[in-house]
Amino acid sequence: MTARAGAARVVIIGAGIVGCSLADELTERGWRDVTVLEQGPLHAPGGSTSHAPGLVFRTNGCRTLTGLASYTVEKFSGLTEDGEPCFDARGGLEIATSEAQWAELHRKAGLAASWGIEGELVSARRCAELWPLLDESKVLGGFFTPGDGLARALPASRVQAERAASRGARILDRHTVTGIERADGHVTGVVTDRGTFPADLVVSAAGFWGPVIGAMAGVSVPLLPLAHQYATTSAVPGLDGRRPILRFQDRDLYFREHPADDPATGGFRIGIGSYAHRPLPVDPYAVPAFDDAPVMPSSLPFTHDDFAPSWEDSAWLLPALEDSSVEDGFNGVFSFTPDGMPLLGESRELRGFWLAEAVWVTHSAGAAKAVAEWMTDGRTGMDIHGCELSRFEGAQRSPAYVRARGEQQFAEVYDVIHPLQPAERARPLRVSPWYARQQELGAHFLEAGGWERPHWFEANAASAKGLDLPERDAWSARHWSPIAAAEARATRERVALYDMTPLRRLEVTGPGALEFLQRMTTNQLAKKPGAVTYTLLLDAAGGIRSDLTVARLAADRFQIGVNGPADLDWLTDHAPDDVQVRDITSGTCCIGVWGPLARDLVQPLTGADFSHRGFGYFRAKEAYIGEVPVTAMRLSYVGELGWELYTSADLGLRLWDTLWAAGQPLGVIAGGRSAFNSLRLEKGYRAWGQDMSTEHTPYEAGLGWAVKPDKGDFVGRAALAAHPPEGARRRLVPLTLDDPAAIVLGHEPVYVDGVPAGHVTSAAYGYSVGRAIAYAWLPPAAAEPGTAVHLEYFGEKVPATVRAEPLFDPAMERIRR
Template sequence: MSSTPATSPRVVVIGAGIVGCSLADELTARGWDDITVLEQGPLPAPGGSTSHAPGLVYRTSPSKTLSAFAQYTVEKFSALRADGQSCFNAVGGLELATTPERWADLHRKAGLAASWGIEGEIIGPDACLKLWPLLDRDRVLGGFHTPGDGLARSLSACRAQTERAVARGARFLDRTTVTGIEQRGGRVTGVTTDRGSFAADLVVSAAGFWGPVIGRMAGIGIPLLPLAHQYAKTTPLAELAGVNNPRTEASRPILRHQDRDLYFREHTDRIGIGSYAHRPLPVDAFAVPRYDEAPAMPSSYPFTEEDFAPSWEDCKTLLPALAHTRVDEGFNGVFSFTPDGMPVLGESSALRGFWLAEAVWVTHSAGVAKAVAEWMTDGRASLDLHECEVSRFESAQSSPAYVEERAARQFIEVYDVIHPLQSMEQPRPLRVSPFYARQLRLGAHFLEGGGWERPHWYEANAGLAATEQLPTREPWSARHWSPIAAAEARATREKVAMYDMTPLRRLEVTGPGALDFLQHMTSNNLAKKPGSVTYTLLLDETGGVLSDLTVARLAEQHFQLGANTPADLDRLLDHAPDDVHIRDITPGTCCIGVWGPLARDLVQPLTRDDLSHQALGYFKALRTHIGHVPVTAMRLSYVGELGWELYTTADLGLRLWDTLWEAGRPHGVIAAGRSAFNSLRLEKGYRAWGHDMTAEHNPYEAGLGFAVRMNKGDFIGRDALVALGEPTRRLTALTLDDPAAVVLGKEPVYVNSGGCAAGYVTSAGYGYTLGRCVAYAWLPPLAPGTPVHIEYFGEKTAATVVEEPLFDPKMTHILK
C-alpha cells in the first residue's frame, strides 16, 4: 500500500456499478480521499450491467491474470457483509461434459486450475448427480467441480464498498449524467455533467457498456461492443421446494452446460438460465435509453423468445424436471465484449490522466479495481496486466468494423473449446508483409497475431517432411501443427532458411539525447560504437520485466529498437525528453531472417561488404546492399544458427525476397514458418516476453541477468535490483522423458508425487534437433537432473530439469 500523499489528487470515477464502487473502495483504502463517483442512474441499483448480473464467479481461465482477478473478487466479497450476510455465496461451480471433446477439455481446465492454485476436481457422473440431483445422469460424462467458486451478490457488494469509501472521504452522486470531458494541453482537467462541472486531476471511465459514449467525449475510441445476453427464470420447481434459504437463494453449485452454451443457478425454488447459444445481439451504446425512459432498466432489453426456444429444449433435456415448468420471466441483458475478450485497462496515451476500467464482468471486478488502484497510486500493479492494457491494440485493430466483428465472435465463442494457437477467421487477411504473395504460392499455412498473417509452415516443404521420423501426436497437440515444421527446423540446422520477421515491432529513436535516454530506460549498457547491437530490458521501478528489446546503434544519435507491443512505444514516449524523437517504423519496413550454416554462402555474394565473422561479428549491424536493395543487416539469431536479420523498406521487400530466393536455390534454401522458429528458439533457450517472463518477474529469476549492467549508472529498476535477495523461483528448462510426449504451455508442474503444483509451464514445443519436447516452467530453484511431472489432460508426464542451453552451448553454430 502506498503512503498517503500530501495532497490527494482529485479523482472522478464515471460509473457506480461494481467496478466504480470497487475502485473507490480500493483508492480510498490507499489513502486517496478526494474521490467523486458520478452515476447517471439512481443508487444503489443504477441500471447498468451490475444491476442485472446473475453474479457467477468462476475463477479458472486460460489467462493467469483473469484467474487472479477472480480469486481476489472471491476473497474480497467473501469478507464483505451487507444486510447481515456475506456478499459472496460459495456454492461452488460444476462444469459438465456431455461430449468427449468437452470431457477432454475439462481435464485441461483442471490443469489450468492447478497451475493457478485453484482447488478443483474432475468427478464422474454419479458425483455430478449428487451435486445436482436434477441432472439426467445418462447424458453426463462427468464434470469439473470447483468448490471455491460461487455467486457474488453484486449490488450488496456495491453498497458495502460504497459505505467504506464514503467513510474515508469519497462521495457518490447519482442522477448525474456526464456530458463532457474537459481537457487542456493533452491532459484531462475535469468532467462536465448536467449538474455542473467537477475539476479533476484523474478521470476513470468505469461506465461499462456506456464506455464508448464516454470515450467519444474524451476523443478516444474504446474497443468494446455492447451485446445483449439472454437470461430467464423458470416457474417454481417442486423439487426445489424448501431446499434453499430465500436470503441466500442457492445452495447447489453454479452449473455450466457449455456444450449447449448454457449456465444455470438457483433462485430459491426457481432456476435461472443464461444462454450464449443465440445469435449476437449488438446494442448501440449511444442509443441506450436513460433510466427513466427504459421499460425496466437501461441494461435490460425485452426477452426475444424465439432466440431462447432452442435453448429451452436443451435445458429440458439436461434437467428433465424443467419439463413441468415454463419460462416465467426473462430479459436480454447488455454487457461488454472486446475483440480479444479481455478487459480494457490503463491510462490513455492520447489524453493523460484519463483512465479506463472497461469491459469488466462481475467475476473480475474487485481484482480489476485493486490492480487499477495500485497502478494509479503506485505506478504499477502487482499483477502483470499486459493482456489488459488499452495500448495492446494495434491501430489496424481499432476500427469500429474490426471491434464489432471480433467482439461479436467473442460472444459466439465464449463457451467454445479454444485451442491456444487458434486464430479467428475474420476479418482476414488484415496485415500482410510484402512477401505475402510469395508465401501464398508456397502454400503457407497462416495463423494470426497482432493482426498480422504469420506463416507457420509451408506446404511446399511437404516433400522434405517425408523422411522425418516423428512420434504420432495426440489430437490436441496435432491441431495447428504439421510435421512439415520438423523438416523446416532441420533445413535451418543443416542448410539455410528464410523467415518472415516483419511482424517484429520496430521503433526508431533519434536525437541528441537518445543515448542518455535509452541508458536510463533500459538495463544493459548501450554506450557502444555505432554498428553495435545490444539485448536489453525495460524494467519497472520494482525490477519487473516490462519488455525486452534489441537495440541497434546505427549512428551516434540513431537507434533502431526491436520491441514487443504498442505499450513499449507508449512507455518510451511517456519518458522521452524534448531532444529525443521516437516513431514506430514497423508499417513502412519489413524484415527477413536468413539463418543456417549456409547463410553466408547465400548472402555474401549479393553484397560488396565483408560479412565474415571478423568483419561483422555477432550482435553487430551494418548498412549495406543486397543486390539492388538497401538493407540494415543485423548479425542476430533467434534460432541458434549463423545468419542475419535483413531490414528494408516495405516497397523493396518483395525485391529483397526474390533476390535472396534466387541466390539461395543452389544452396537448397527454403521458406520456414513460426512453428519451426519456436522449436529452434526453445532448444536454444531464448525467452519470449509475455510468455516466459512478464512484469511479475525480475531479470535474475528469468535467467536474463546477462542483460543487466549495474555499473553503467542509474536506470529504471536499478535500486530494486540492488535490494533483491536470492531468487525463490526460476524459469527452468525441462525436457520430457518420453520422446512422444508433448505439452503446449500453462500446464501444472509437480516436483513431488503428491500435493499442490510447484509451478507451471510457460512455453513448450517439440525440439526436433533434440528429439523430445522442451518446456520452460516457473519452479522453485532445482538442480539439473531433478525429476518432475507435468500434468497434461489429467495424466502425469515425466520430465527432467536440464542445464541451459540445450543446443550448442559453446555457440559454435553462430560464431563462425
C-alpha cells in the first residue's frame, strides 16, 4: 500500500533501532504524520537495542542481508552524536582453527567479492598482529574485512529520532500499547494506556514483543525470542580499544573490546558473546515492561553453567584470559524466525498493519529503508523477497513449528551451512499424495517451503554404476549423489516422473479474468481456451516480481503456476470485483511426465489425443488418465517431450500408481530435484528468486521475448519503455567451466580481466553437456559468447567461458516432437 507524502497517518510501535531508523527514513521521504510509541523510556527502552553488542559483519551467504548490512554501515557512518560517529569501522576478523572453517573462510571471501565487500584472507601471523592476544599456534588463518565494525545502536537511535522529530514526527515514550483498532479488514488505530492514536498504517517494530503486538491485531508473527549469553571480563592487559571485532565460529564465539569501568585505572575489557549454549526460549508475554523489570527487560540473569564451556574455549584461544575472570554477564533476548531472516511487509490478515521484526542491529537501517520504500513507493530498491512476511505458510506459523525452527536457527548461527542443507526439525510437514511411494523408492529428501522434496532415489542406484563423472570435492559432494546423473540420463533417454506438487497453483475466474490478467502480466494472453503462456509479473518500475505459467482452461477460467504466497497477495490486491483469485495448491497435485517415451507412456492410458498434432506444445486439455481426471499441460521444464498432469489430491496416489505400472515396460523412473536442476540449466530455464528478481528487467534477464508491449497497457510497461533492451546495464548469461572436472555451486564471484565483474546465480553439473554450468550476471561487454572469465571457488580461480543459450537442443526438436 502506498500513500501521498504527508497523507498517511503512520504509527510505529517501538523506539528501538528499527523504529527510530524507520521514522527517519519515512520523514526523509516527506511523510510528516509519523508517531513512534515506546513503552519504556527514551532512548534505552529495554528491548534488544538496549543491550545489543553492535557487531556488524556484512558478508553473508544471502545477498539481501549483505545489502541491508551495507546500507546500515553507510548510514551510521554518516551519523554523529557529540562529535562521535555512530559507526566505528575498526574492521572484522574471522579466524579458523579447523580445516573446515578455513575452507569456509575461503568460500566467504568469494561471497564478499560477489557482493562487493572489501576483504582479504590473511595468515595466522597477520591474525596475531591484528589481535595480539591470539594464540597464533591455534590459528590456521583468517578473513579480514576492514569496513566492518561496531554500530553504536543507542546513539544511532537518538540521532535518527531527533532527525525525524525535526521533520515533524512525534516520538513518545511511556506509552504501552494495549490494543490495535481495526475496521473492514484494515487497521484504524493504536490503543495505549495513555490514549488512542488513529492510524492509516501501523508498523510493529517491537522486537521480541512482536508476537504480543501481532496478537492484538489478529496477526500471527512467526518469531521466537531466545536468550543469548554475553559476558564481560575484568581488565585485560594488551588491549588498546582499536582491535577489530573478532569471530571464533569454530566455538560459536565472538569478541569485542570495552573500556574498563574505572576510568582512573584505564585499560580495556573483553566482551564475549556465545551461541554455544543450549537454546533458551523466552515467552514474550512474560517479559515485563521497563518500569516493571528489576533491570533492563531484555537482560535476563546470567546462567554461569551454560557459559562455562565457552569460557574455557575463550581462554584456549586467548591465553591472557586465564588471568582474568567474568566480571559481568547477562542473557540478552533476541528474535529468531524459522529461517533466520527478518519479517518485513504488510500483513495479509490485516491491511495497513506492517511488520519490521526480527531485525538485528546489523541490518537495522537497511531494513528500515526497505520498509520505507515499500510503504511510500510500493516497491523496494533491492530484492527482499526472502524477508517478506508472506513467505511462511499457515503451518509454518504454528507455535510448535516456530519454536522448533527458531531453536535450530539459534544453534546454527555460526555453523558452516551448506546451500542445500535441509532443516532437521519439524519434518515431515507437507508431503505429496505419493510420499509413501517415494519412500519405498528410497527417496533422499531435502526440504523447501515446508515441502518434502526428493532429490534422488536409491532405487536408481544401479544405473549410476559405471558412469563417467568427475570426482567431487567434499563440499560439492554434500547433498549430492551420482544417482542424479543416472536420473538425468534416464529422462533424456526414456521417461521419468517428477513430483511438481510443491509448485503453487492459483485459479483465476470471473467475467473480467482475461482483462485483469492482461493488465497484470507482460505476455499476450488473449488466446483461445487451451492455450498456455509463459509470462511475467512486473512492478511499476519494470522489475520482475515473478514469472508465471498461465493456462486458459475456459473463457473465464485460468490456472496459473506462480512462485509463492506473495504472488497470491499481489494478484488478490489488484483483482477487481468481478474476478476471483483462489489458491488451489493444497487440494491438488502434479506429476511431470518427461522424456522421449513420455507419449508412449501416457497415450495408451487415455482416450484423448496426445499426439503432437492433437496436443501441441504449450497447450492444455482436460482428459482422463485411467480413471483419474487430469488437467494436462504440454510443458517441459527439463527440455524433453512431456506433460504436467494435475489432479485433485485425493486422486494423486491413483494417478502415480497408474503411470508407474504402465511405465514399467518403458523403463520409467522417479526423478529428483538434483537431476531436474541440471536439466533445466542445460535448457536455460530461469528460476525466479534465484536467477532474477525485482532488481532486474526482463531484457536484462533474457526474457524480453515474454514481453508484448503492443498488446496494450500492463503494469511496468511504461517503465520498460524508458529502459529498452539495448540499454541493459547487465545480462544474465550461461557459462560453462573449461575443465570438465570442475564444479561450482552458486554465488561465486565472476572475474573479467582479473577484476570482480559479476556473480553466479544458479549452478549445476550438466550431465548431457559434460561439464558444469553456471548462470551469472555480467556487464554487457563481458556477456558475449566466447568471453573468457574466471570463477572463484574456495580461493581457486576456475576458468570458464560465456556461452550462447540454450546449451542443449537449441532447435527445440526434442520438446516439439
